[in-house]
Structure formats: structure tokens, C-alpha cells
Amino acid sequence: MMDEMSSGVSVAADPSADVPPPLKQGEAFHVFISYSSTDAQWTHSLIDRLESNGLGVCYHERDFTAGRTVLENMSECIQESQKVLLVLSSEFVRSRWCLLEANMSLFRDCLERKPIVPVILEPGVCVPLHLCHLTYLEVHDPEFEAKLLKVLFTPNRQLQGSTVVPYQPPSLYNGKPLQPLTATNVESLYKWDAGRFSDMDVPDQLRLIIEDRERYREAVGIINSVSQKRVFSKWLQAVLIGVGVGFLITLEGGIGYISFLLAFNPHSYFWPLALSCQVCILIGTLVQLGLTKRESVAHTVKEMQKAAGRANVILRDEKVLMGCQSTSKIHMVYVSLDGCRRTFAETFSERASAENMFGRALLYFSSGYACCLAKRSFPFPVPAAPGHLEGAVCFCQYVSTQLSLGEWM
Known part of the structure; x- marks a missing residue:
């Protein structure tokens, strides 16, 4: 009845399916939203x-039972419904899906038997990792409602490959962007300060991916170390600026005093020269402060990128890479580097040399690569030759291209 759509879920044809399927024993609803x-x-x-x-x-607003937890209500409502419809927006992915994913063990039995229908409410929303393989509907599609009704009118037995599945091999999710991490101090963060990120526990969107939680905390700690360094440098910068301002005040005061003494001499041309010097010093100071601020922001981002590279050396075996393009957010991607690692091993005959070069590539290029992969945008044309990542640039292609362009962080 329904043509195969974007992610490969197929529906068996059934011309008579123009009414909702009958509810079976234990079912109270056709769909839980x-x-x-x-x-x-x-x-x-x-x-x-x-x-x-x-x-x-x-x-939930109408059918949840008062006095029970949200998790208990969701579990029961899913069990009593034929299908599950998820309205995916940025806020849903940030809050409600995280609640479901964090308690996947509670819902897995009922979700694996229920077709899932993800509906994309906002363009560009980051689809959760465990929904990436499903057919999704977009509300901006002119035929959205007709397609949705066809799915909901189709009996479950005729829906194929449309349920949430447990963790899958990298081939399924390889190259998928994950929810970015936002600095815990983002509201009080100055542009030139490095953000701090929570390392208390693995975020909900990574709990089914990260196996070694201590490794994750260590990686985040490396990025947070930039913030600690910046605290010292900020105090040092404040002291230097204070000393510089004090010197300028003293200099200006001296020049002003001399100008005042010579101003009564009608034959003296020193006081216009002194006034010009004062104006130049003031303008130069303001320009220097502006340049220092801009350079400080760029320096902080650069330091966070280097820290992300060191963190990725730790996280590579978890198939997660981090990238920084600002001081308040860490982009994250799920990507397997096994194929690229083998290419390094084939390129460099000695194993020790190959591992060393692969580690250096991670240090210098993995942060930028993670950001490009998360945003699906690369600063160069996609190479014609296929790489190790289907439909995107793999890591060794990225490194090779950046080196050929003379880019070296």
C-alpha cells in the first residue's frame, strides 16, 4: 500500500486497508504519540x-494515569498501542528521547514489537542514533498526512523493518552526528573563555555507545583543562593590562603637566605636539585592546581544538570523535576509523611508524573532521574515489586533502 520511502522500510500492499486495523486483545489504541x-x-x-x-x-496529557511515574505510564501506553509515533523536534531530541533512550532496557521488549514512525517536525533536526535506520516522514512533505494515514492503517504484520532495534554494528550508524555537548557555564561564558563540560557521567545519547565511561570522563577532562589554563592566563592578562594602563596614565599625566606649563608660552609649539601624542596613545590603546580580545577568542578555540584532538586519541576505540568550532559547544559524531587505520598501516610499512602517524593525524585533524562530519559540510569537493565512509568523506581522505591544501593545525 505504501511505497518504500527514505530509509528502506516497506509496507506490503493492501488495497482494502482504508480503515484502521481492529484492536486486538490488550490493545486500547492504534497509536501512542x-x-x-x-x-x-x-x-x-x-x-x-x-x-x-x-x-x-x-x-500523555490526556491518557497518562495520575500518581504513576512518566516511565511507567509510557511503558503501559506503548504496550496498549499498535504503533508508536515520535514527533521529532530539537526539544524532543534534547529531552523526551533522552528519557526514553536512557531507559531503553525498560522499553526494549515492547518497542521491538511495535512499529516506530518518526515524524520530522523541524528541518535539520538531528535524528537520534537508534532511529537513523527507520523510515521517517517530514511534515513539510505535501503528502505527509496521506502517507502517515497509510502507515497507521496498515496492520503491523505487514510492516517490515520498522521497529527500534538494539545497538547495531558500525556499518549501520557510521558517520552519524550525535547530539552536541553544551558547556555547563554557557550562560556566564565570555567569548574569550573556554567552556566547561560535565564529566560527571556519560550523557544519555552516548550511554548505549560508550563502553568505557572512565575513558569518556578522561577525554572531557582534557577539554576542560583548557578552561583551567585560561583562568590563569586571564589573571595574568588582567595584571598586564593594569600595569599598562597605569603606565599610560602616568605618561599622559606627565605630558599633560608639561603641556600645561608650556601652554602659557606663546612661542611654544610643544603643547599641540603633546596633545597629538595623547590622542595617538589613546587610540592605539583602544585598538590594541580590541585586537587582543579577538586574538584571545581565536586562541581559546585553537586550544580547545587541540584538546579535542588529544581527547579523540582516547575515544577512537569507542568510535566517537569530538570537534570544537566555538568555546561553548562540542560537536560529536559516531564514526568507525578501522578502515582508515588499515590504510595508514598499508601506507607506512613499519607498524610503529603507522600507529605514530595515525595518532598524529588524530591530534591535528580529528577535531576539524568531526565538525565537518557533524555538519555534513567539507571545505573541499568530495573526492571522486570512494573512501571508507559511505556517502561522505572518510578520515584518511580528509587528512590527505588537508595536507595537500597545506592545512596543518
């Missing part, structure tokens, strides 16, 4: 249209 409260207005409008087509819809 999970959404963020910020998207309630759009979702309620959709619910009204679905119910007008005879579908039984379950959602």
Missing part, C-alpha cells in the same frame, strides 16, 4: 485529524 510540550499545539492539531479518521490516539 510522544512529543515535547513545546510542540503541543501542532501535535494536538494532528491528533484531532487522526481521531477524525477513526484512529484511537494515546498521548
